[in-house]
Amino acid sequence: MRSQNDNTKVMEILIRNKVIEAIKELYGQDVDEKQVQVQTTRKEFTGDKTLVVFPFLSFSKKTAELTAEEIGTYLVKTIPVISAFNIVKGFLNLVIDNSYWIAQLNLAANAEKYGFKASDEKSELVMIEYSSPNTNKPLHLGHIRNNLLGFSISEIMKANGNKVVKTNIVNDRGIHICKSMVAWKKMGNGETPESSGKKGDHLVGEYYVKFDQLFKAEVAGLIADGMSEDEAKEKSPIINEAREMLRKWEANDPATRDLWQRMNNWVYKGFDETYKTLGVDFDKIYYESNTYTVGRDEVLRGVKEGIFEQMDDSSVWANLEKDGLDRKILLRSDGTSVYMTQDIGTAKIRYADFPIDHMIYVVGNEQNYHFQVLSLLLDKLGYKWGKDLYHFSYGMVELPQGRMKSREGTVVDADDLVAGMIDVARKVSEELGKLDGYTYEEKEKIYHTVALGALKYFILKVDPKKTMMFNPEESIDFNGNTGPFIQYTYARIQSVLRKAADAGIAIPTHVPEIVLNDKESALIKILSGFPDAVKEAGENHSPALVANFVYELVKEFNQFYHDITIMNEPNEDIRKFRLLLAKTIGQTIKNGFSLLGIEVPERM
RNA sequence: GGCCCAAUAGCUCAAUUGGAUAGAGCAACAGCCUUCUAAGCUGUAGGUUUCUGGUUCGAUCCCAGAUUGGGUCACCA
Structure with a gap:
């Protein structure tokens, strides 16, 4: 596939170069590229591209209006597609000719995937870690933001010509899963997902909650008997059972390992269902139980090489005070690993498994400090890529x-959230009654598409860096700036295209030049910005930029x-032009939404 | 307390990275279905961009300080 991003901002760059030329010719001065600001003209003014002339007044020694007049005259003379200009204060608005916009539409209509760049042998390999759940409880809304962002960024990086490996590190071992195991052994009576009909991750999550309830009750009892809170938490029998189980797990006790494997498998089955519903997937899954020992070996090597220090109680620490950070524990006094240890091991294994050019961790901003330290530790351990790890830090929900x-x-x-949204989508759709003639399965598929469109768009349209608010009562909306609004527009376009096909009208691949009305040219102008939107979304790691673009277009x-x-x-010419325009916009909606992991229905 | 982040309309979010009169949706009010899907379209109203200073032709955006909120500083992950 031919690269489509080569024409990105070509118009603005052309204008900028000509402006530099103009300043040289008119005022005999060299201006820096950065001083030449060319931007899209705001709606309320006539024109397509605007040059800010204020920075040139010191060169021209003239008023803003006169300077703009001189530069504008020069540009109209030297750039064929610029047909006119007007001046408002210090802003020079340039009008781009009709023919240019028609050409843009033809370009967009005939690109295999307009705005997308294909990967080739020279493409960089980007590994993107996301999801990374613990196996003691089901996924919640916070995980949803993580999963949607991770998947979307992967698609965006692909669209920018990168090779992408989506990865997941499953935190499958540790005290948290031992808690669920202890509770299940004590209170489970052999309950399984099969025997109870419960989804595996929910079942295991219930025992995690039961553990916590029992633990709290024990602590309260001990405090009532006169213990301090800290002491009670230390002496609680059930927490010690969990600790004992972790020790047995690390010692490879067969019964413990069997139970652990069994309960984790229940959870994985549950997760797979949720992932499938959300439409996210992974190319390579790592398990902490397989990587933590590698991390531990790395830490011990660090001790030998004097990078880390071992205390008398044999715990291992990294002293980062010289780097402006704190001391960080890497191995506990009993020799077991912590979170950081595991991440060191995982990173090492990944770089051995893949020729990674860029590593992106999609992890919440509550872990900013963790990743700052991780990067530094890997650097200290001698990995040249340590400093290059990129923490894609998103805000909480x-x-x-x-x-x-x-x-x-x-x-x-x-x-629960997804099921609830599907119910709402079903209800709304049945009230509107537009899906008559569809089978039950077809209808259910559309409800699913619309519900997930609403959820995904709601979450992805927000700047990922920001904390976002989710109100379960009010956030499930299908009108206004929502996923279904955009899906609906796509469905309407397909409806028109079906009508055209029924009428035997063939939509041309190219349209001849016609005179565009305001709406038509406005549409093509927005449409032609899609490649930029894709590129900027990639540079900023921001699905929100894609979402906002598609909304404006729609x-x-x-x-x-x-x-x-x-x-x-x-x-006939105009009709065919409009059909091609509608078809191309439909295609762009579909492609744009694919970057967000959102499907579009043919009818709704 | 140290460090990090945020603050924009009643609510949820934008603002082309320093540009023109700060925009959308929701909620409210008033309209538009005999015409390609009304999950749509049009209009009204809603703002001292938390506050105080500074930088310059120009600041929601940059700098300093304050206020408020959040995160983080575990032998949790």
């Missing part, structure tokens, strides 16, 4: 009551659709 807390039961469960299209007929247009 908050509920109206505040932050979600697993233990306090204020989490929004991922499966909003403009809906006005066009409302005001201007396509099929009833008497002039």
Whole structure:
């Protein structure tokens, strides 16, 4: 496939170069590229591209208006597609000719995937880690943001010509899963997903909660007997059972390992279902139980080489005070690993497994410090890529009551949320009654598509770096700036295209030059910005930029659709032009949404 | 307390990275279905961009300080 990004901002670059030329010719001065600001003209003014002339006043020694006049005259003379200009204060608005926009449409319509860049042998390999769940409880809303961002960024990086490996590190061992195991052994009576009909991750999560309840009760009892809180937490019998189980696990006790494997498998089956529902997947899955020993060996090597220090109680620490950070523990006094140890091992294994050019960790901003330290430790251990690890740090999802807390039961469960949204989508759709003639399966597929479109768009349209609010009562919306609004527009376009096909009208691949009306040219102008949007989304790691672009496009299209007929247009050239325009916009909506992992329905 | 991050309309979010009169959706109010799907379109109203200073032709954006909120500083992950 031919690269489509080569024409990105070509117009602005052309104008900029000509402006530099103009300043040289008119005022005999060299200007820095950075001083030449060319931007898209704001809606309320006439024109397509705007040059800010304020920076040149010191060269011209003239008023802003006169300077703009001189530069504008020069540009119209030297750039064929610039047909006119006007001046408002210090802003020079340039009008680009009709023919240029028609050419842009033809380009977009005939690109295999407009705005996308194909990868080749020279493409860089980007590994993207996301999801990374613990195996003691089901996924919740916070994981949803992580998964959607991770998947979307992967698609965006691919669209920018990178090779992408999506990876997941499953935190399958540790005290957390031991807690669920202890509770299940004590209270489970052999309950399994099969015997109870419960989803495996939910089942294991229930025992995690039961553990915590029992633990709290024990602590309260011990405090009532006169213990301090800290002492009670230390002496609680059930927590010591969990600790004992972790020791047995590390010692490879067969019974413990069997139970661990069994319960983890229940969870994996549950996760797979949730991942499938969300439409996310992975190319390579790592398990902490396989990587932590590698991390431990690395830490011990660090001790030998004097990079880390071992205390008398045999715990191992990294002293990062010279780097402006704190001391960080790497191995506990009993020799077991911590989170950081495992991440060191995982990173080493990944770089051995793949020729990674860029490593991106999609992990919440609560772990900013962790990743700062991880990067530094790997660098100290002598890995040249240590400093290159990129932590894609996204904001938390908050509920109206505040932050979600697993233990306090204020989490929004991922499966429940999706199921609830599908119910709402079904209800809305049945009320509208537009899917008559579809089978049950076809209808259910559309409800799923719309519900997930709503959820994904709601989450991805927000700047990933920012904390976002999710109100379960109000956030499930299908009108306005939402996924279904955009999906609906796509469905309407397909409806028109079906009508055209029924009428035996062939949509041309190229359209001749016609005179564009305001709506048409506005649409092509927005459309032609898609390659930039894809590129900027990649540079900024921001699906929100894609979401915002598609929304702008769709909003403009809906006005066009409302005001201007396509099929009833008497002039054949214009009718075919509008059909091609609609088709191309539909395609761009679909491609744009694919970057967000959102599907589009043919009808809804 | 140290460090990091945020603050924009009643609510949820934008703002082309320093540009023109700060924009959308929701909620409210008023309209538009005999015409390509009304999950749509049009209009009204809603703002001292938390506050105080600074930098310059120009600041929601940069700098300093303050206020408020969040995160993090575990032999948890």
